[in-house]
C-alpha cells in the first residue's frame with residue numbers, strides 16, 4: 105500500500121528572515137518593487153525545492169504572503185475597501201496600506217483591524233465587507249505561484265483560505281458581524297468555483313481549502329452556511345476540460361460536531377488534526393466511517409511544537425486509521441508557518457538538546473519517515489534503525505525535577521491566590537497615595553527599539569562591547585526617555601524596556617529552566633517575528649531580573665515610574681512548552697518566579713507595577729465548553745498568585761492586546777488587577793458595552809490609538825476617541841494610553857503621537873473636571 109505525504113503550509117520568512125528585511129527595506133524606500141519581488145520569488149523556490157527534496161508529495165503553493173494570507177484572500181475576492189482603492193497605489197502598496205494604514209501624498213487612511221489567528225501568536229488582518237463591495241475574482245496570485253512552481257518542475261497543491269473560514273472572520277466597516285445572505289454566499293462561492301476551474305485549466309491535481317473555523321462551536325445556521333457555500337463550489341471540480349481533487353483542511357482542533365456533514369458533502373479529501381483534538385477526531389471517524397471515495401489527510405506531525413515526533417505513538421494512530429480507510433495521506437497537523445525553519449541553525453544548543461528538536465525542515469523528514477514505516481509495515485518496523493533511534497529518545501528521562509520548585513508548589517494554599525484587602529477598598533487608598541489626576545496618562549512600557557539599540561545589543565552579545573559599556577548605553581537611553589516623558593507631561597512614566605530583546609524571551613533568558621535559540625524565528629504579524637524561548641525543565645528565579653533598571657529609572661524622576669513585568673500566562677503561551685507536564689503546572693512555576701520579582705520591585709520602592717498578560721486570551725480553548733475547566737480556572741489564579749503578596753498601596757496594572765475581551769470580561773475582572781490597559785482602537789468599541797454591563801471594577805485604559813500603524817493620529821481624533829470612551833465609562837475609572845507598547849515604531853512616529861495623546865487627554869480632562 106502506498107501512503108503519500110502532504111504539508112499544510114510552510115514558513116515564508118526565510119532562514120535569515122530575508123523576507124522581513126526585503127519588505128522593511130522596501131518600506132523605507134531603500135529598494136524597489138522589482139527587488140522585493142525577486143526576493144519573494146527566490147524564497148518561494150527555495151522552500152518548494154526543500155519540500156520536493158524531502159520527498160513530500162503534496163507541496164503547498166500560495167502559502168506565501170507579503171503580509172498575511174487572510175489579507176491576500178480578501179484581495180483575491182475583491183474586498184478592497186474604497187478608501188484604499190482611492191489612494192491609487194500599485195498592487196503591493198495597496199496591500200501594505202490595508203495592512204498598516206497609509207499617510208502620505210496620496211491620502212491618510214487607517215489600517216484594517218488585526219486579530220489573533222485562532223490559538224496562535226500569528227495575527228491576521230480582518231477583511232472588511234460593506235454594501236458597496238463587488239465580490240469578484242480580483243487577483244492572479246494563486247495562479248501565478250502555481251505556475252511559478254511548475255516552471256521549476258514542481259507540481260504544487262495550491263492552498264486557499266476556505267470560504268467558510270473567510271466569511272466567519274470577515275467584518276463590516278465598524279467591526280460588526282456581517283449577514284451571510286444568499287447574495288454574499290453566491291458571490292463568494294462563484295469566485296471559489298472560478299478559481300477551481302482556472303486551476304483545472306492550469307493542470308493542478310489538488311487544491312486545498314483551509315477551514316480552521318470548523319473546529320469552533322457552531323449552530324445550525326453555520327452548518328447551513330457551510331453547505332450553501334460548498335454546494336456551489338464542489339461541482340466545479342469537474343469540467344469539460346478535466347477535474348481536480350478538493351481537500352478541505354481543518355486544524356487547531358477537532359470537527360466531531362460536523363464530520364458527518366462534511367463527509368456527505370463529497371470532498372475528495374478531509375484533513376484532520378490528530379495532534380490537537382486528535383482523540384475526538386479519531387472517535388468520530390471510527391463512529392461515522394470514511395467514504396470510500398474520500399481520503400483522510402491525517403495531521404500526525406505537529407505544526408505547533410518544536411519537539412520530535414514520537415514515532416511509536418504516531419504509528420499506533422496510523423494503524424488505527426488504516427483500519428478505517430485505505431486512502432490515507434500523512435500530513436502536518438497545521439501549517440508549519442507556526443514553527444521555526446530548521447534546527448540546523450542552532451549550533452549553540454547541546455547535542456542532547458538538539459536531539460529532541462524538530463522544526464519545519466526536520467518535520468518534513470519525519471513525515472517521510474512515517475510514510476516509509478507505514479508503507480513497509482510491521483516486519484520492517486521491528487528492525488528499522490529510524491524507529492529504534494526514535495524509541496530510544498522517548499524512553500530516556502529528559503530532565504530531572506527541581507525539588508525546591510516542587511515543594512514550593514505543593515505548599516501553596518488557597519489564600520495565596522487572594523490579595524487583601526479587596527480591590528474596592530484598595531482603590532481609594534491608591535488614589536490618595538499616588539496623587540494622580542483624573543484621566544491619568546501613561547504608555548504601555550516599551551519605546552522605540554531603534555537600530556542603534558538592536559545593534560548595541562548585538563555588539564554586546566558578540567563581545568564587541570563589554571557589560572559596562574552596554575549598561576552605560578541602556579542607562580543613557582533611560583535618562584533620555586525619562587526626560588522626554590516629563591517634558592511631554594505624562595503622568596505615569598516607564599523606563600522604555602530598552603534592555604529587552606522581547607518581553608518574553610528576555611525573561612526566559614534570565615530564568616532557570618529555559619533554553620533559547622539563535623535563529624528560531626516565527627512570524628507574529630507582517631514582518632514582525634519572535635524567537636520563543638524553550639521550556640526545558642522546572643522553572644525558578646535565582647535573582648532579581650528587572651529591579652536594576654526600574655529602580656534606576658525611578659531614581660531619575662520625582663514622577664511615578666511603573667515597573668514592567670511579563671505575566672506567567674503570557675510567558676507560558678509565548679514559549680515552547682514542555683509536553684511532559686501540564687500547562688497549568690508550568691504556568692504556576694512561572695507565577696512563583698514572577699511573584700518574587702513583584703515583591704522585590706515593591707521593596708525597591710516601585711509603587712506601580714504592570715504585569716503584562718498580552719497573551720491571556722491566546723490559548724483560550726476554541727470550544728466554549730472547555731473555557732473554564734481547561735484554561736481559565738487555572739490561568740486566572742496563576743495571575744492572582746503573582747500579585748497577591750503586595751501592599752494595598754501598591755498599584756497593580758495589567759495589559760492585554762489584540763484579543764476579543766467581551767466574552768471573558770468577568771474573568772479579566774477576576775484577575776484582580778487595579779488597572780488594565782488594552783488594545784481597542786483597531787477594533788470596535790463594543791468592549792465598552794461589556795465593561796458597562798458587567799460593572800467591571802478594574803480601572804481601564806482602552807487604547808486611544810493604534811500603535812501597529814506608522815501613521816500619526818491627530819489630537820482631535822484622539823479626543824474624539826476619549827469622549828467615546830467616556831460615554832460608557834465613569835471618568836474616575838479611565839486611563840489614557842496607546843493600544844500597546846511603542847517598540848515597533850520609530851522615534852519620529854512615537855513622540856508626536858504621544859504628544860497628541862497627552863494634549864487630547866488634557867483637553868478632555870478640562871471638560872470633565
Ligand SMILES: Nc1nc2c(c(=O)[nH]1)N[C@@H](CNc1ccc(C(=O)N[C@@H](CCC(=O)N[C@@H](CCC(=O)N[C@@H](CCC(=O)O)C(=O)O)C(=O)O)C(=O)O)cc1)CN2
Pocket residue numbers: 225553555558559561562604605606607608609628629631632633634635678847848
Ligand atoms: N513574544 C512576543 N509575542 C508578541 C509580541 C511581543 O512583543 N512578543 N507582541 C505582539 C505583536 N507581535 C510582535 C512580535 C514581534 C515584534 C518585534 O518587534 N520583533 C522584532 C524582533 C525582536 C527581537 O527579538 N529583537 C532582538 C534581535 C533583533 C535583531 O534582528 N537583530 C539583528 C542584529 C542587530 C543589528 O545589528 O541591527 C539580527 O539578528 O540580524 C533584539 O532586539 O536583540 C522584529 O521582528 O524585528 C513586535 C510585535 C503579539 N505577540
Ligand code: MET
Pocket residue numbers: 548549550601607668716718759761844845846847
Ligand atoms: C505585546 S504587549 C507589549 C507590552 C510591553 N510592556 C510593551 O510595551 O512592549
Ligand SMILES: [Zn+2]
Pocket residue numbers: 548718759760761843844845
Ligand atoms: Zn500589547
